[in-house]
Amino acid sequence: MAEKTGAVLVTGANGGIGAVAVRALADRGMTVFATVRANAGAGAGALAxxxxxxxxxMDVTDPASVALAAKKVTHDVGGAGLRAVxxxxxxxxxxxxxxxxxxELRRQFEVNTFGPAYVTQSFLPLLRAGGGRVVNVSAPTAWVPVPFLGPIGASKAALESLSDALRGELAVWRIPVVLVEPGATKTLIFAKAEAAARSALNDADPGRVALYRQHLAAVEKASANQRSSPPEKVAAAIVRAVEARRPKRWYAASxxxxxxxxxxxxPAGLRDGLIARTFGLSNVKAPA
Structure with missing residues (x-):
């Protein structure tokens, strides 16, 4: 059975924000179901x-895997349900x-947009039983588009649109739908993204890659000077979203x-110019 303070499900718990959030929620006395993929590695062992x-x-991109995980969690929590997903x-x-x-484009949406939808579909009965809530971790790129981060921005914009619609759909059951917005955070996700991007560039047509060489160098230089927050800040925002009696629609982590x-x-033109200058793109010229 779950602890008296309730049970929470957290996806992507193998590392980074997820692992820190799991520990933070457990420290508050909650039972935390930490989901990881089959090949999750040492992070899952540490949480155990x-x-x-x-x-x-659980693999959030596989509806069958999500449904099976929901059955396991249902068996554990019984009629008490979940406090939050x-x-x-x-x-x-x-x-x-x-x-x-x-x-890679498909993977972006499978994990960031469809995954939360699959999880919410399968675990909603437990949220109804527990008087719980949905907490979706998004990103500011959902509403401030950034060059070369288009896929994640689009996937998170779609997630936020789904979240806003879902909030209205679940209002009759008083199930809040909350967004948590991390800023730049010190986790391995950025290193993994950079490695995947470099691999894709290595496999692409060299002539087309050369077209963007100045752009990529400028963005890399600007990103190196970007300040990042520790994942504990995001975890704290997640805890607030889970514990608040009347949660806000969104929480800023930094x-x-x-x-x-x-x-x-x-205005769009002013915003685009500001983003271009921030990332050093305003002086980039097309290759001769």
């Missing part, structure tokens, strides 16, 4: 030893859209997120 944490194998699992696909392989929210309201 944490009091109150139960590791559940935290859709945290995510990936970043980056690079010029012209050069991103189709399978001050840069609030600033980007203001930027999103600028």
């Amino acid at each position: 030893g944490v009091k109150g944490v139960r590791v559940v194998e 935290v859709n945290n699992a995510g990936v970043i696909v980056q690079g010029p859209l012209e050069l991103i392989p189709p399978e 001050s840069d997120v609030r600033l980007l929210r203001l930027v999103s309201h600028l």
Whole structure:
């Protein structure tokens, strides 16, 4: 049975924000079902030893895997249901859209958009039983489009649209749907994204890659100077979203997120120019 403070499901718990959030919620006395993929590695093993944490194998991109995990969790919590489902699992696909392989584009949406939808569909009965809520981890690129981060921005924009619609659909059951917005965060997800992007560029037509060489160098230089927050800040925002008696519709995990929210309201031309200057793209010229 779950602890008296309730049970929470957290996806993408193998590392980064997910692993820190799992520990933070468990420290608050909750039973936390931490979902990981079959080949999750050492991160899952470390969580298995944490009091109150139960590791559940689940691939968010596979509806059958999600349904099986829901059956296992239902067996454990019984009629108490869930206090919250935290859709945290995510990936970043980056690079010029012209050069991103189709399978990588599909993967971006499978994990970031369809995954939360599959999970929410399967676990909603447990949220109704537990008077719970949906907490979706998004990204500011959902409303401030950034060159070379188009896929993640699009996937998170779609997630936010689904979240807003779902909030209205579930209002009759008083099931809140909450968005948590991380800023730049110190996790391995960015290193993984960069490695995947470099691999894709290595496989692409060299002539087309050369067209973007100046752009990519400028963005890399600007990104190197970007300040990042620890994942604990995002985990704290997730805890607030889970525990609040009347949760807000969205929580900013850092001050840069609030600033980007203001930027999103600028006229499109002004916003685009600001983004171009921020990432060093305003002086890039087309190759001769």
